[in-house]
Amino acid sequence: MPEGDTIHRWAQRLDAALTGHALKRFEFRRDPRGTRIPASGTQITGVEARGKHLLVHFGDGVTLHTHMSLHGRWDVYEPGQRWRRPAHTARAVIEVDDGTRAVCFAAPLCELRRDGNGALPPTRGSHVLDALGPDLTTDDVDLDEVMRRLDNAAATAPSAVVVDVLLDQRVASGTGNVFASEICWACRVYPFAPITTIDQATRRSLFETAHGMLQANRATTGRRVTYMGGLAVYRKARRPCPRCSTAIVQAYGGAGDRTTFWCPTCQPPPAP
Numbered sequence: 001m002p003e004g005d006t007i008h009r010w011a012q013r014l015d016a017a018l019t020g021h022a023l024k025r026f027e028f029r030r031d032p033r034g035t036r037i038p039a040s041g042t043q044i045t046g047v048e049a050r051g052k053h054l055l056v057h058f059g060d061g062v063t064l065h066t067h068m069s070l071h072g073r074w075d076v077y078e079p080g081q082r083w084r085r086p087a088h089t090a091r092a093v094i095e096v097d098d099g100t101r102a103v104c105f106a107a108p109l110c111e112l113r114r115d116g117n118g119a120l121p122p123t124r125g126s127h128v129l130d131a132l133g134p135d136l137t138t139d140d141v142d143l144d145e146v147m148r149r150l151d152n153a154a155a156t157a158p159s160a161v162v163v164d165v166l167l168d169q170r171v172a173s174g175t176g177n178v179f180a181s182e183i184c185w186a187c188r189v190y191p192f193a194p195i196t197t198i199d200q201a202t203r204r205s206l207f208e209t210a211h212g213m214l215q216a217n218r219a220t221t222g223r224r225v226t227y228m229g230g231l232a233v234y235r236k237a238r239r240p241c242p243r244c245s246t247a248i249v250q251a252y253g254g255a256g257d258r259t260t261f262w263c264p265t266c267q268p269p270p271a272p
Contacts, residue, residue, distance in 0.1 A: 002068045004051055004137040004174025005217035005224070010074045011049035014056065014102050017076045018044045021096035023058070028092050028112065037112065038062050044096065051132050051173025056094065056102075063113045064092060064104075065129060072107030076100065128169075136174040136207065137214040146172045146207050147200075154195045161253075162198060163191040163260050166206065175210050181234045181261045182226040183209050185243075190267045191260045192253055197270045233261040241266060 002010075023042045043059040054074065056064040066072065072091075075084060079099030083090075091110040094102045104110055113129075133149050134141045149171045153160065165171060166180045175183070184191040186209050189202060198206075217224050226232060232242055237250040241263035250261045 003176030005214050008049040008137045008218045011047050015047035017100050025095040051135050065111050065113050066104050066107045067109035069108045076102050131170050133172040136172050136211045158196045160195050161192045165195045174214050177258045178234050185233045190269045193270050
């Protein structure tokens with residue numbers, strides 16, 4: 001699944017290609033609600049990322065809201081350039097006055113919202129988008145608000161484990177499974193420890209680390225890097241930990257039944 005750093009890079013590319021241009025053609029495929037689409041000539045006023053969500057804003061008050069899940073992505077094509085993905089997987093096509101086309105492929109959530117806040121009619125992603133926590137990929141993330149939301153989440157679900165809290169987009173948005181493993185390793189935290197066993201200073205360190213990793217990778221165009229030019233533990237089961245040389249382990253677990261990687265020496269479970 002694309003994580004916050006990837007979505008922000010896509011948003012920056014789309015913003016550079018589309019914003020300020022007039023819409024020439026808009027295709028919105030397999031829309032069950034028959035929402036009115038932006039008309040030809042409508043100006044695109046901006047593209048932004050919010051956590052793992054990407055929003056394209058039009059001058060008539062309509063916003064195209066997409067979430068990529070596992071297989072979705074956005075591509076930008078110059079006039080006449082051949083698509084790199086099958087046309088039948090396109091969910092939305094935006095063509096502007098200079099011939100540039102932006103295509104959203106295979107996104108399970110692709111909907112039109114009106115006036116930025118509400119949606120007419122109500123949309124599947126409205127409540128999810130409105131409930132997002134502060135975006136850890138941005139420069140000015142409010143970590144105090146993240147801590148407030150984390151305390152509320154811990155009080156509501158005291159058995160929630162660290163990796164699930166890191167992935168809870170209502171606490172803070174942008175972190176995905178790759179970063180969750182890397183953050184826990186960097187902070188020497190056992191990923192399946194209940195969040196209530198983690199002290200406040202370490203809780204904040206987890207999200208400060210997440211913020212730093214997401215920001216650093218937002219600025220890159222190559223492979224994701226969290227430690228020494230690559231990743232420390234993610235998808236490195238049985239390989240030596242770069243810190244202590246213990247074999248890295250993996251397990252399925254947490255609310256999303258995802259694969260998590262960690263070092264059993266550097267990240268031991270909390271004492272009973």
